[in-house]
Amino acid sequence: MRVLHIITGLGVGGAEQQLRLMLRHLPTDSDVVALTNAGTVAQGIAADGIRVTDLGMSGNRDLAALPRLVRIIRAGRYDVVHTHLYRACLYGRIAARMAGVRAVVATEHSLGDSQMEGRPLTAGVRALYLAGERLGRVTVAVSPAVGARLHRWGVPRQRIRVVPNGIEVERFRFDPASRAHTRRHLRLPDGAFVVGGVGRLAAGKRFDVLLRAAAQLPDDVVVVLVGSGPEEPELRRLADRLGLGGRVRFVGESTHEESRGQGADVPDLPSLLSAMDALASPSPEEAFGLALVEGLASGLPVLYASCPAVEGLDAAERSGAAYCPSDPDSFARALHGLRGDVPPHREAPAAVRHYSISRSAGQLMDVYASVAPGPTLEVTPR
Structure with missing residues (x-):
């Protein structure tokens, strides 16, 4: 199974380091695109043998990045596109649809009651988020609390799957x-x-x-x-x-x-x-x-x-x-x-032990299998 992970940036941060760790435990052929700031964690992912592309976006409204992202997705012939963090979820879902990929998964790492990744949850932020969310198949919540927040926002329960963060x-x-x-x-x-x-x-x-x-x-x-x-x-x-x-x-x-x-x-x-x-x-x-x-x-x-x-x-x-x-x-x-x-x-x-990364990787593989039917590799939780 070929999976493209799209993330807003790859400086040192919880979501970024979680992605690197998860990639080590997923039995998939994976590539990564960072919209911007392909920093320290990007270097680590590349050292692990995974291709990382820095899209070089100049800001939230750099629409020229969208066709570049579409070309990357088409060229890679990916089975699943998996997006992480707000900007990447928005651009990644749109690009995947334009590229003809319907198996789109997004992980919601940082949704609070009043903020998301440090930005206030205004009506505009919420409306844009929900518009993008409808372009995906599954939204992964890192905890039941995040899943409940997503549902209160208006995301249908059947589109939400909880896969907790994991550690070694x-x-x-x-x-x-x-x-x-x-x-x-x-x-x-x-x-x-x-x-x-x-x-x-x-x-x-x-x-x-x-x-x-x-x-x-x-x-x-x-x-x-x-x-x-x-x-x-x-x-x-x-x-x-x-x-x-x-x-x-x-x-x-x-x-x-x-x-x-x-x-x-x-x-x-x-x-x-x-x-x-x-x-x-x-x-x-x-x-x-x-x-x-x-x-x-x-x-x-x-x-x-x-x-x-x-x-x-x-x-x-x-x-x-x-x-x-x-x-x-x-x-x-x-x-x-x-x-x-x-x-x-x-x-x-x-x-x-509830939060073993191997266990979380197995749960994520189940999500991939649900959106991209066909033979998949198995992960045995430790």
Whole structure:
């Protein structure tokens, strides 16, 4: 089965890294098109042996990109076109139809109650999204919460399939040696209680809440923020105003694997998680909560204001995860309760096995088979 994945960009981000990981576990002949910003993740996908094309779109209204995309789809003779992220879903669905491909799947990675990929959900955004959605066959939601939002918008239930994000569980297993090395690399004080925040440094992630919470805690509490984004300058200024200058580390973007060349001074994400003592997500509106699942796989206690991946599990399976309202006082109290209670050996809760990437790949292959009837390769979930 030949599948073309179309994604808005391939810089470091959750949807982008999820695509790379999924491609490794799908038994398909796949190519990838990035509409713009074929960055770090594109390089990794190409290194994995998958062809990546940068369409070079100059902006949301670069309509000249559409015929170029149609030509790529026709030339590739793809059985399925799979789109990811808002702009790619719109252009990709239209191009696939123009190219004569009817087996069109889209994954909705980032739909919240009030925003999508950081853009406010205005009536215009919603109308354009629904118009494009009708050109596809199936819309994949990364969590039941996203599926419910899609249905409230007007997407018929029979067109929605839930395929959760996945991780390589063993890749995130706690590593004491990596912990020691990474803490030295980040120049963390001996005995520091390290609270991590992982994600795009954007307003919706509310990392300002985490900084304000840390300002209420003893001096041995250090915050490590992993990611980049438009809010980084303001977060740095806030840290200075709160007197946290020496207690915050802005690590920058981190991939799931050891980096080489440019950016190689940033440890990979599993190493950074091993170096932490707790992971916090003050964002009140998440589509899945992949970073928190990765934290749980590393044996970390996690605090969240919103995490459909955890909220969808039975209470008995939520070991290590706790809800916390998205305000500084609540996060300060919760983190104070965790401080000093770090186990010498960390084990991942059984719940993370729900999110094995192999299992998710198998579910996605079922989706492909439903839209492109014919012989398909099987994936055996691990």
